[in-house]
Amino acid sequence: MGRKWNNIKEKKAAKDQGTARIYAKFGREIYVAAKQGEPDPESNGALKVVLERAKTYSVPKHIIDRAIDKAKGGGEENFxxxxxxxxxxxxxxxxxxxxxxxxxxxxxxxxxxxxxxxxxxxxxxxxxxMFDATAVFALEGKSADEVLELLIEADVDVRDVFEEGESTIIYAEPDQFNAVQEALKAQGITEYGVAELTMLPQxxxxxxxxxxxxxxxxxxxxxxxxxxxxxxxxxxx
The missing domain is CATH 3.30.70.980 (YebC, transcriptional regulation domain)
Known part of the structure; x- marks a missing residue:
């Protein structure tokens, strides 16, 4: 799994950050997640994941609120x-x-x-x-050893933790996305360069x-x- 997440992050930021296209895509995804479950991220794990991903793309609050309000109002559009x-x-x-x-x-x-x-x-x-569904986080300020230790202490299973440039990368099973996030949050880590669910090529x-x-x-x-x-x-x- 040789994906270079720093390079990917920079390329995606250059193309997507601050654009109407990425906001529209997240708006749709947030609406679908909120409609399929409760419109509250604390009781809807799928919505919580989407909102964390949206945060790394600086999706404006009004886009998020509009999508959730649409789901709360019983929007009839189905995807x-x-x-x-x-x-x-x-x-x-x-x-x-x-x-x-x-x-x-x-x-x-x-x-x-x-x-x-x-x-x-x-x-x-x-x-x-030929691909593996994977939760990916990239963060700065802690070494791979430090991150791995805190995840072990929190009893969170991960596939791999390694350093790439100035970032520490975490690979985990998709269903561990929220668990990884909560373990990091408990240690005061709330900002990520990457927080994604992706398909990694073998x-x-x-x-x-x-x-x-x-x-x-x-x-x-x-x-x-x-x-x-x-x-x-x-x-x-």
């Missing part, structure tokens, strides 16, 4: 959670997660974006077996030249689709 798997240039692997109120539209948009940009959409399960591939240009364009266009929430891949960038 399906969808996953599309496929391949980019030179056999690279891509997973697209979406929230859609029109499945046919979303499927057509994703398929067309793959096909017009050097990729092709596969069947369900075509590439996801192995990464390298692309160069025209393949890399096509791949990056494909990822950008997939991420720009209205219904797409997350795009994961196995290309080392």
């Amino acid at each position: 399906d959670e969808l996953r599309y798997e496929g391949f980019g240039p030179n056999g690279s692997m891509i997973i697209v997660d979406a929230l859609s109120n029109n499945v046919n539209r979303t499927a057509a948009d994703v398929r067309a974006t793959y096909g017009k940009n050097g990729g092709n959409m596969g069947v369900s399960g075509a590439v996801s077996y 192995t990464e591939v390298q692309l160069d030249g025209e393949d890399l240009v096509k791949f990056e364009r494909l990822i950008d266009l997939l991420e720009e689709l209205e219904d797409v929430q997350h795009v994961y891949h196995n290309v080392e960038l």
Whole structure:
């Protein structure tokens, strides 16, 4: 799992921070999480995770409040959670997660974006077996040993804790996201460079030249689709 989270954080910040697109995506995700359970993060673990992730992207409070209020008011808009798997240039692997109120539209948009940009959409399960669902945190100010010790003391299981540049990275099972957060919070750690649920590739591939240009364009266009929430891949960038 060689994902370089500092690089990813910087690239995503440059592209997403402060943009209407990322706010809209979080607004939809918060609404869905709040509607599926209680509109209170203290009794809704899924909502709590989304709100913590939104915090790392500086999503404004009014966006969050509007989405939760919409769910409280019994908003009638329903969204399906969808996953599309496929391949980019030179056999690279891509997973697209979406929230859609029109499945046919979303499927057509994703398929067309793959096909017009050097990729092709596969069947369900075509590439996801090569990825691991993972909770990821990146924080500063404590060493990997210090973080691991406090997590052990809090009886929280993690996959790995390591240092990358000036950050300490934590990998854990997705269902441990809130447990990790609470253990860190108990030690006064409430700010993260990264707090995400992601799909980590088991192995990464390298692309160069025209393949890399096509791949990056494909990822950008997939991420720009209205219904797409997350795009994961196995290309080392």
